[in-house]
Structures are given as C-alpha cells and as structure tokens.
Amino acid sequence: xxxxxxxxxxxxxxxxxxxxxxxxxxxxxxxxxxxxxxxxxxxxxxxxxxxxxxxxxxxxxxxxxxxxxxxxxxxxxxxxx
Numbered sequence: 001x002x003x004x005x006x007x008x009x010x011x012x013x014x015x016x017x018x019x020x021x022x023x024x025x026x027x028x029x030x031x032x033x034x035x036x037x038x039x040x041x042x043x044x045x046x047x048x049x050x051x052x053x054x055x056x057x058x059x060x061x062x063x064x065x066x067x068x069x070x071x072x073x074x075x076x077x078x079x080x081x
Contacts, residue, residue, distance in 0.1 A: 015027065
C-alpha cells in the first residue's frame, strides 16, 4: 500500500499526461470544491465567553459611532471592481 505522498506524486505524474481540456477543467472544479470543504471543516467554534466578548465590543463600537451603514459598505465594495 502506498503512503499519501507517493499517491500524490503518482497522481500528479498522471495529471501531467492529460491532454483533454475538459478533463483538466473537471479536476480544477473538484480541487476547488475540496478546498472550499476543507476551509469549512477547519472553522473552529468559539466559546460562549468569546461570543459574549465580541457582542460587548460590537455594542461598545455602536455606542461610539464606529459603524458603517449597509449602503456605504455596498458602495465601497462596488469600488473594488
């Protein structure tokens, strides 16, 4: 049985032999889905203490006027493109 590193090397070697644009696109989509899932799987839950601290900070920011209105935020995001 091959270890994971040997399997990855073998996979990459076979991937380099591909000539089909369609097959490569399928692998790209599969890789992107896997990366997204790994990103979701690696999210660490926060404790209730951490959540309450975030809520307290948000309330304090609100009292101090440290807010961005939704319309202002959307306008700022539109500038990114």
